[in-house]
Amino acid sequence: MxxxxxxxxxxxxxxxxxxxxxxxxxxxxxxxxxxxxxxxxxxxxxxxxxxxxxxxxxxxxxxxxxxxxxxxxxxxxxxxxxxxxxxxxxxxxxxxxxRVFSHPENTEDVVREQYLIGLARDIDSKVGAKLMFHGMSVLAPFVVRPVLNFVRRKADAVALDPDIGGIFAQLEAELEKGGREWFMGGDRPSCPDVLLKYFVDLTVQSGYVDLRARPRIKGWLERCEAREAWKRGLEKGNGYDLDWPGKW
Ligand SMILES: N[C@@H](CCC(=O)N[C@@H](CS)C(=O)NCC(=O)O)C(=O)O
Missing domain, CATH: 3.40.30.10 (Glutaredoxin)
Incomplete structure:
Protein backbone atom coordinates (compact mmCIF):
# COMPACT_ATOMS: atom_id res chain seq x y z
CA MET A 1 0.00 0.00 0.00
CA ARG A 99 19.01 30.62 -1.28
CA VAL A 100 19.91 26.96 -1.19
CA PHE A 101 20.44 26.45 -4.92
CA SER A 102 22.78 28.39 -7.14
CA HIS A 103 20.81 30.52 -9.60
CA PRO A 104 21.88 31.62 -13.08
CA GLU A 105 23.33 35.10 -13.03
CA ASN A 106 23.83 35.68 -16.74
CA THR A 107 23.26 34.18 -20.17
CA GLU A 108 26.32 32.01 -19.85
CA ASP A 109 24.87 30.41 -16.71
CA VAL A 110 21.52 29.82 -18.41
CA VAL A 111 23.24 28.13 -21.36
CA ARG A 112 25.41 26.08 -19.02
CA GLU A 113 22.39 24.82 -17.09
CA GLN A 114 20.80 23.65 -20.33
CA TYR A 115 24.07 22.03 -21.40
CA LEU A 116 24.28 20.06 -18.13
CA ILE A 117 20.63 19.04 -18.38
CA GLY A 118 21.42 17.84 -21.91
CA LEU A 119 24.23 15.66 -20.57
CA ALA A 120 21.85 14.21 -17.97
CA ARG A 121 19.34 13.40 -20.73
CA ASP A 122 22.10 11.79 -22.78
CA ILE A 123 22.94 9.51 -19.86
CA ASP A 124 19.23 8.73 -19.57
CA SER A 125 18.93 7.61 -23.19
CA LYS A 126 22.17 5.57 -23.28
CA VAL A 127 21.66 3.85 -19.93
CA GLY A 128 17.98 3.35 -20.77
CA ALA A 129 18.98 1.57 -24.00
CA LYS A 130 21.52 -0.60 -22.16
CA LEU A 131 18.95 -1.55 -19.54
CA MET A 132 16.42 -2.39 -22.23
CA PHE A 133 18.82 -4.68 -24.12
CA HIS A 134 19.91 -6.23 -20.84
CA GLY A 135 16.31 -6.80 -19.71
CA MET A 136 15.36 -8.34 -23.07
CA SER A 137 18.29 -10.74 -23.05
CA VAL A 138 17.47 -11.89 -19.52
CA LEU A 139 13.70 -12.13 -19.87
CA ALA A 140 13.42 -13.48 -23.44
CA PRO A 141 12.63 -17.15 -24.14
CA PHE A 142 15.73 -19.28 -23.97
CA VAL A 143 15.95 -19.98 -27.73
CA VAL A 144 16.24 -16.33 -28.79
CA ARG A 145 18.66 -15.29 -26.06
CA PRO A 146 21.85 -15.97 -28.05
CA VAL A 147 20.66 -13.61 -30.80
CA LEU A 148 19.63 -10.93 -28.32
CA ASN A 149 22.93 -11.27 -26.47
CA PHE A 150 24.79 -10.86 -29.75
CA VAL A 151 22.86 -7.66 -30.59
CA ARG A 152 23.29 -6.40 -27.06
CA ARG A 153 27.07 -6.91 -27.07
CA LYS A 154 27.35 -5.15 -30.43
CA ALA A 155 25.25 -2.19 -29.31
CA ASP A 156 27.25 -1.91 -26.08
CA ALA A 157 30.63 -2.13 -27.79
CA VAL A 158 29.94 0.06 -30.81
CA ALA A 159 27.79 2.80 -29.32
CA LEU A 160 26.48 2.69 -25.79
CA ASP A 161 29.59 2.02 -23.68
CA PRO A 162 31.82 4.49 -25.56
CA ASP A 163 29.06 7.12 -25.41
CA ILE A 164 28.56 6.69 -21.68
CA GLY A 165 32.34 6.77 -21.16
CA GLY A 166 32.49 10.00 -23.16
CA ILE A 167 29.74 11.69 -21.15
CA PHE A 168 31.41 10.75 -17.86
CA ALA A 169 34.77 12.01 -19.16
CA GLN A 170 33.03 15.27 -20.00
CA LEU A 171 31.44 15.52 -16.55
CA GLU A 172 34.82 14.84 -14.95
CA ALA A 173 36.35 17.61 -17.06
CA GLU A 174 33.56 20.03 -16.11
CA LEU A 175 34.41 19.57 -12.42
CA GLU A 176 38.12 19.74 -13.09
CA LYS A 177 37.85 23.14 -14.81
CA GLY A 178 38.55 25.73 -12.15
CA GLY A 179 38.31 23.05 -9.44
CA ARG A 180 34.52 23.20 -9.33
CA GLU A 181 32.86 21.52 -6.37
CA TRP A 182 29.42 21.77 -8.01
CA PHE A 183 28.58 21.66 -11.67
CA MET A 184 27.54 25.30 -11.83
CA GLY A 185 30.48 26.33 -9.67
CA GLY A 186 30.05 28.17 -6.38
CA ASP A 187 29.54 26.74 -2.92
CA ARG A 188 26.15 25.08 -3.26
CA PRO A 189 24.39 22.62 -5.52
CA SER A 190 22.35 23.73 -8.50
CA CYS A 191 19.33 22.19 -10.21
CA PRO A 192 21.64 20.42 -12.71
CA ASP A 193 23.58 18.92 -9.77
CA VAL A 194 20.37 17.52 -8.33
CA LEU A 195 19.28 16.14 -11.70
CA LEU A 196 22.69 14.65 -12.49
CA LYS A 197 22.80 12.93 -9.11
CA TYR A 198 20.07 10.50 -10.18
CA PHE A 199 21.55 9.74 -13.60
CA VAL A 200 25.06 9.26 -12.21
CA ASP A 201 23.68 6.98 -9.47
CA LEU A 202 21.71 4.98 -12.03
CA THR A 203 24.82 4.43 -14.16
CA VAL A 204 27.07 3.59 -11.23
CA GLN A 205 24.61 1.32 -9.42
CA SER A 206 23.87 -0.54 -12.67
CA GLY A 207 27.60 -1.22 -12.95
CA TYR A 208 27.93 0.65 -16.25
CA VAL A 209 30.72 2.99 -15.14
CA ASP A 210 33.60 2.69 -12.71
CA LEU A 211 34.16 5.84 -10.70
CA ARG A 212 37.67 4.81 -9.66
CA ALA A 213 38.79 6.45 -12.90
CA ARG A 214 36.63 9.54 -12.18
CA PRO A 215 37.83 10.97 -8.84
CA ARG A 216 36.12 14.33 -9.29
CA ILE A 217 32.72 12.82 -9.97
CA LYS A 218 33.29 10.53 -6.99
CA GLY A 219 34.11 13.52 -4.79
CA TRP A 220 31.05 15.37 -6.06
CA LEU A 221 28.81 12.38 -5.25
CA GLU A 222 30.27 12.30 -1.74
CA ARG A 223 29.52 16.02 -1.34
CA CYS A 224 25.92 15.43 -2.45
CA GLU A 225 25.52 12.56 -0.01
CA ALA A 226 27.08 14.48 2.87
CA ARG A 227 24.25 17.02 2.73
CA GLU A 228 21.81 16.70 5.61
CA ALA A 229 18.94 17.27 3.20
CA TRP A 230 20.02 14.27 1.10
CA LYS A 231 20.18 12.09 4.21
CA ARG A 232 16.73 13.23 5.38
CA GLY A 233 15.32 12.54 1.91
CA LEU A 234 16.79 9.04 1.92
CA GLU A 235 15.17 8.29 5.28
CA LYS A 236 11.78 9.33 3.91
CA GLY A 237 12.16 7.75 0.48
CA ASN A 238 11.62 4.09 1.28
CA GLY A 239 14.74 2.85 -0.56
CA TYR A 240 17.02 3.91 -3.40
CA ASP A 241 18.31 0.74 -5.02
CA LEU A 242 18.91 1.44 -8.73
CA ASP A 243 20.80 -1.76 -9.55
CA TRP A 244 18.31 -2.96 -12.17
CA PRO A 245 20.63 -5.52 -13.79
CA GLY A 246 21.19 -7.00 -10.32
CA LYS A 247 17.43 -7.35 -9.82
CA TRP A 248 16.71 -9.29 -13.02
N1 LIG B 1 10.96 11.73 -18.04
C1 LIG B 1 10.40 11.44 -16.75
C2 LIG B 1 10.67 9.98 -16.41
C3 LIG B 1 9.67 9.43 -15.41
C4 LIG B 1 9.85 7.95 -15.20
O1 LIG B 1 10.08 7.17 -16.15
N2 LIG B 1 9.78 7.52 -13.93
C5 LIG B 1 9.95 6.14 -13.59
C6 LIG B 1 10.77 6.06 -12.30
S1 LIG B 1 12.43 6.62 -12.49
C7 LIG B 1 8.61 5.48 -13.31
O2 LIG B 1 7.66 6.13 -12.94
N3 LIG B 1 8.53 4.17 -13.49
C8 LIG B 1 7.36 3.41 -13.18
C9 LIG B 1 6.76 2.73 -14.36
O3 LIG B 1 7.27 2.88 -15.47
O4 LIG B 1 5.78 2.05 -14.17
C10 LIG B 1 10.97 12.41 -15.71
O5 LIG B 1 11.90 13.16 -16.01
O6 LIG B 1 10.45 12.47 -14.58
Missing amino acids: ASTSMSIGRPTLIHLQDSSSQIILWALEELGIDYDLHSHPRPAKSIADLEALRTALKKTHPLGKAPQLILADGGRVLTQQSAILFYLRETYDKGGDR
Whole structure:
Protein backbone atom coordinates (compact mmCIF):
# COMPACT_ATOMS: atom_id res chain seq x y z
CA MET A 1 0.00 0.00 0.00
CA ALA A 2 1.16 3.51 -0.73
CA SER A 3 1.38 5.80 2.25
CA THR A 4 -0.79 8.87 1.82
CA SER A 5 -1.12 12.23 3.49
CA MET A 6 -2.22 15.21 1.45
CA SER A 7 -3.40 18.65 2.42
CA ILE A 8 -4.37 21.84 0.66
CA GLY A 9 -1.75 24.57 0.84
CA ARG A 10 1.34 22.38 0.59
CA PRO A 11 2.80 20.70 -2.44
CA THR A 12 2.57 16.92 -2.55
CA LEU A 13 5.26 14.71 -3.98
CA ILE A 14 4.05 11.53 -5.62
CA HIS A 15 7.08 9.39 -5.01
CA LEU A 16 8.14 5.92 -6.16
CA GLN A 17 10.58 3.81 -4.17
CA ASP A 18 13.94 3.12 -5.91
CA SER A 19 13.43 5.82 -8.51
CA SER A 20 14.32 9.26 -9.73
CA SER A 21 11.77 10.89 -7.44
CA GLN A 22 14.41 10.52 -4.71
CA ILE A 23 16.12 13.63 -6.07
CA ILE A 24 12.90 15.61 -5.77
CA LEU A 25 12.75 14.57 -2.13
CA TRP A 26 16.31 15.88 -1.81
CA ALA A 27 15.30 19.22 -3.34
CA LEU A 28 12.25 19.53 -1.08
CA GLU A 29 14.41 18.84 1.96
CA GLU A 30 17.04 21.37 0.83
CA LEU A 31 14.34 24.01 0.50
CA GLY A 32 12.98 23.29 3.96
CA ILE A 33 9.37 23.78 2.90
CA ASP A 34 6.37 21.90 4.23
CA TYR A 35 5.27 19.25 1.80
CA ASP A 36 3.25 16.06 1.80
CA LEU A 37 4.53 12.75 0.61
CA HIS A 38 2.52 10.09 -1.19
CA SER A 39 4.84 7.15 -1.51
CA HIS A 40 4.35 4.11 -3.77
CA PRO A 41 6.34 0.96 -3.11
CA ARG A 42 8.25 -0.44 -6.07
CA PRO A 43 6.19 -3.42 -7.23
CA ALA A 44 7.46 -6.98 -7.42
CA LYS A 45 8.28 -8.26 -10.87
CA SER A 46 4.82 -9.39 -12.00
CA ILE A 47 3.09 -7.57 -14.87
CA ALA A 48 -0.06 -7.32 -12.75
CA ASP A 49 1.83 -5.45 -10.01
CA LEU A 50 3.34 -3.09 -12.57
CA GLU A 51 -0.06 -2.39 -14.08
CA ALA A 52 -1.48 -1.74 -10.62
CA LEU A 53 1.30 0.80 -9.99
CA ARG A 54 0.65 2.56 -13.31
CA THR A 55 -3.09 2.66 -12.64
CA ALA A 56 -2.38 4.22 -9.25
CA LEU A 57 0.03 6.78 -10.73
CA LYS A 58 -2.46 7.63 -13.49
CA LYS A 59 -4.97 8.72 -10.88
CA THR A 60 -2.96 11.90 -10.47
CA HIS A 61 -1.40 12.26 -13.96
CA PRO A 62 -2.17 10.52 -17.28
CA LEU A 63 1.50 9.67 -17.91
CA GLY A 64 1.41 7.30 -14.93
CA LYS A 65 5.01 7.96 -13.89
CA ALA A 66 6.83 9.29 -10.85
CA PRO A 67 7.83 11.85 -9.79
CA GLN A 68 4.73 14.02 -9.84
CA LEU A 69 4.37 17.22 -7.88
CA ILE A 70 0.84 18.32 -6.99
CA LEU A 71 1.21 22.06 -6.57
CA ALA A 72 0.25 23.77 -3.35
CA ASP A 73 -3.11 24.98 -4.70
CA GLY A 74 -4.06 21.31 -5.07
CA GLY A 75 -4.73 21.77 -8.80
CA ARG A 76 -1.94 21.47 -11.34
CA VAL A 77 0.27 18.40 -11.36
CA LEU A 78 3.81 18.77 -12.66
CA THR A 79 5.83 15.90 -14.09
CA GLN A 80 9.40 15.63 -15.45
CA GLN A 81 12.20 15.83 -12.93
CA SER A 82 13.86 18.88 -14.44
CA ALA A 83 10.60 20.85 -14.67
CA ILE A 84 9.77 20.01 -11.05
CA LEU A 85 13.24 21.03 -9.88
CA PHE A 86 13.12 24.37 -11.67
CA TYR A 87 9.58 24.99 -10.46
CA LEU A 88 10.67 24.38 -6.86
CA ARG A 89 13.68 26.65 -7.21
CA GLU A 90 11.77 29.48 -8.86
CA THR A 91 8.86 29.20 -6.43
CA TYR A 92 10.49 28.54 -3.07
CA ASP A 93 14.11 29.68 -3.37
CA LYS A 94 13.56 33.33 -4.04
CA GLY A 95 16.90 34.76 -3.11
CA GLY A 96 18.95 36.50 -0.49
CA ASP A 97 20.71 34.54 2.20
CA ARG A 98 18.10 31.81 2.20
CA ARG A 99 19.01 30.62 -1.28
CA VAL A 100 19.91 26.96 -1.19
CA PHE A 101 20.44 26.45 -4.92
CA SER A 102 22.78 28.39 -7.14
CA HIS A 103 20.81 30.52 -9.60
CA PRO A 104 21.88 31.62 -13.08
CA GLU A 105 23.33 35.10 -13.03
CA ASN A 106 23.83 35.68 -16.74
CA THR A 107 23.26 34.18 -20.17
CA GLU A 108 26.32 32.01 -19.85
CA ASP A 109 24.87 30.41 -16.71
CA VAL A 110 21.52 29.82 -18.41
CA VAL A 111 23.24 28.13 -21.36
CA ARG A 112 25.41 26.08 -19.02
CA GLU A 113 22.39 24.82 -17.09
CA GLN A 114 20.80 23.65 -20.33
CA TYR A 115 24.07 22.03 -21.40
CA LEU A 116 24.28 20.06 -18.13
CA ILE A 117 20.63 19.04 -18.38
CA GLY A 118 21.42 17.84 -21.91
CA LEU A 119 24.23 15.66 -20.57
CA ALA A 120 21.85 14.21 -17.97
CA ARG A 121 19.34 13.40 -20.73
CA ASP A 122 22.10 11.79 -22.78
CA ILE A 123 22.94 9.51 -19.86
CA ASP A 124 19.23 8.73 -19.57
CA SER A 125 18.93 7.61 -23.19
CA LYS A 126 22.17 5.57 -23.28
CA VAL A 127 21.66 3.85 -19.93
CA GLY A 128 17.98 3.35 -20.77
CA ALA A 129 18.98 1.57 -24.00
CA LYS A 130 21.52 -0.60 -22.16
CA LEU A 131 18.95 -1.55 -19.54
CA MET A 132 16.42 -2.39 -22.23
CA PHE A 133 18.82 -4.68 -24.12
CA HIS A 134 19.91 -6.23 -20.84
CA GLY A 135 16.31 -6.80 -19.71
CA MET A 136 15.36 -8.34 -23.07
CA SER A 137 18.29 -10.74 -23.05
CA VAL A 138 17.47 -11.89 -19.52
CA LEU A 139 13.70 -12.13 -19.87
CA ALA A 140 13.42 -13.48 -23.44
CA PRO A 141 12.63 -17.15 -24.14
CA PHE A 142 15.73 -19.28 -23.97
CA VAL A 143 15.95 -19.98 -27.73
CA VAL A 144 16.24 -16.33 -28.79
CA ARG A 145 18.66 -15.29 -26.06
CA PRO A 146 21.85 -15.97 -28.05
CA VAL A 147 20.66 -13.61 -30.80
CA LEU A 148 19.63 -10.93 -28.32
CA ASN A 149 22.93 -11.27 -26.47
CA PHE A 150 24.79 -10.86 -29.75
CA VAL A 151 22.86 -7.66 -30.59
CA ARG A 152 23.29 -6.40 -27.06
CA ARG A 153 27.07 -6.91 -27.07
CA LYS A 154 27.35 -5.15 -30.43
CA ALA A 155 25.25 -2.19 -29.31
CA ASP A 156 27.25 -1.91 -26.08
CA ALA A 157 30.63 -2.13 -27.79
CA VAL A 158 29.94 0.06 -30.81
CA ALA A 159 27.79 2.80 -29.32
CA LEU A 160 26.48 2.69 -25.79
CA ASP A 161 29.59 2.02 -23.68
CA PRO A 162 31.82 4.49 -25.56
CA ASP A 163 29.06 7.12 -25.41
CA ILE A 164 28.56 6.69 -21.68
CA GLY A 165 32.34 6.77 -21.16
CA GLY A 166 32.49 10.00 -23.16
CA ILE A 167 29.74 11.69 -21.15
CA PHE A 168 31.41 10.75 -17.86
CA ALA A 169 34.77 12.01 -19.16
CA GLN A 170 33.03 15.27 -20.00
CA LEU A 171 31.44 15.52 -16.55
CA GLU A 172 34.82 14.84 -14.95
CA ALA A 173 36.35 17.61 -17.06
CA GLU A 174 33.56 20.03 -16.11
CA LEU A 175 34.41 19.57 -12.42
CA GLU A 176 38.12 19.74 -13.09
CA LYS A 177 37.85 23.14 -14.81
CA GLY A 178 38.55 25.73 -12.15
CA GLY A 179 38.31 23.05 -9.44
CA ARG A 180 34.52 23.20 -9.33
CA GLU A 181 32.86 21.52 -6.37
CA TRP A 182 29.42 21.77 -8.01
CA PHE A 183 28.58 21.66 -11.67
CA MET A 184 27.54 25.30 -11.83
CA GLY A 185 30.48 26.33 -9.67
CA GLY A 186 30.05 28.17 -6.38
CA ASP A 187 29.54 26.74 -2.92
CA ARG A 188 26.15 25.08 -3.26
CA PRO A 189 24.39 22.62 -5.52
CA SER A 190 22.35 23.73 -8.50
CA CYS A 191 19.33 22.19 -10.21
CA PRO A 192 21.64 20.42 -12.71
CA ASP A 193 23.58 18.92 -9.77
CA VAL A 194 20.37 17.52 -8.33
CA LEU A 195 19.28 16.14 -11.70
CA LEU A 196 22.69 14.65 -12.49
CA LYS A 197 22.80 12.93 -9.11
CA TYR A 198 20.07 10.50 -10.18
CA PHE A 199 21.55 9.74 -13.60
CA VAL A 200 25.06 9.26 -12.21
CA ASP A 201 23.68 6.98 -9.47
CA LEU A 202 21.71 4.98 -12.03
CA THR A 203 24.82 4.43 -14.16
CA VAL A 204 27.07 3.59 -11.23
CA GLN A 205 24.61 1.32 -9.42
CA SER A 206 23.87 -0.54 -12.67
CA GLY A 207 27.60 -1.22 -12.95
CA TYR A 208 27.93 0.65 -16.25
CA VAL A 209 30.72 2.99 -15.14
CA ASP A 210 33.60 2.69 -12.71
CA LEU A 211 34.16 5.84 -10.70
CA ARG A 212 37.67 4.81 -9.66
CA ALA A 213 38.79 6.45 -12.90
CA ARG A 214 36.63 9.54 -12.18
CA PRO A 215 37.83 10.97 -8.84
CA ARG A 216 36.12 14.33 -9.29
CA ILE A 217 32.72 12.82 -9.97
CA LYS A 218 33.29 10.53 -6.99
CA GLY A 219 34.11 13.52 -4.79
CA TRP A 220 31.05 15.37 -6.06
CA LEU A 221 28.81 12.38 -5.25
CA GLU A 222 30.27 12.30 -1.74
CA ARG A 223 29.52 16.02 -1.34
CA CYS A 224 25.92 15.43 -2.45
CA GLU A 225 25.52 12.56 -0.01
CA ALA A 226 27.08 14.48 2.87
CA ARG A 227 24.25 17.02 2.73
CA GLU A 228 21.81 16.70 5.61
CA ALA A 229 18.94 17.27 3.20
CA TRP A 230 20.02 14.27 1.10
CA LYS A 231 20.18 12.09 4.21
CA ARG A 232 16.73 13.23 5.38
CA GLY A 233 15.32 12.54 1.91
CA LEU A 234 16.79 9.04 1.92
CA GLU A 235 15.17 8.29 5.28
CA LYS A 236 11.78 9.33 3.91
CA GLY A 237 12.16 7.75 0.48
CA ASN A 238 11.62 4.09 1.28
CA GLY A 239 14.74 2.85 -0.56
CA TYR A 240 17.02 3.91 -3.40
CA ASP A 241 18.31 0.74 -5.02
CA LEU A 242 18.91 1.44 -8.73
CA ASP A 243 20.80 -1.76 -9.55
CA TRP A 244 18.31 -2.96 -12.17
CA PRO A 245 20.63 -5.52 -13.79
CA GLY A 246 21.19 -7.00 -10.32
CA LYS A 247 17.43 -7.35 -9.82
CA TRP A 248 16.71 -9.29 -13.02
N1 LIG B 1 10.96 11.73 -18.04
C1 LIG B 1 10.40 11.44 -16.75
C2 LIG B 1 10.67 9.98 -16.41
C3 LIG B 1 9.67 9.43 -15.41
C4 LIG B 1 9.85 7.95 -15.20
O1 LIG B 1 10.08 7.17 -16.15
N2 LIG B 1 9.78 7.52 -13.93
C5 LIG B 1 9.95 6.14 -13.59
C6 LIG B 1 10.77 6.06 -12.30
S1 LIG B 1 12.43 6.62 -12.49
C7 LIG B 1 8.61 5.48 -13.31
O2 LIG B 1 7.66 6.13 -12.94
N3 LIG B 1 8.53 4.17 -13.49
C8 LIG B 1 7.36 3.41 -13.18
C9 LIG B 1 6.76 2.73 -14.36
O3 LIG B 1 7.27 2.88 -15.47
O4 LIG B 1 5.78 2.05 -14.17
C10 LIG B 1 10.97 12.41 -15.71
O5 LIG B 1 11.90 13.16 -16.01
O6 LIG B 1 10.45 12.47 -14.58
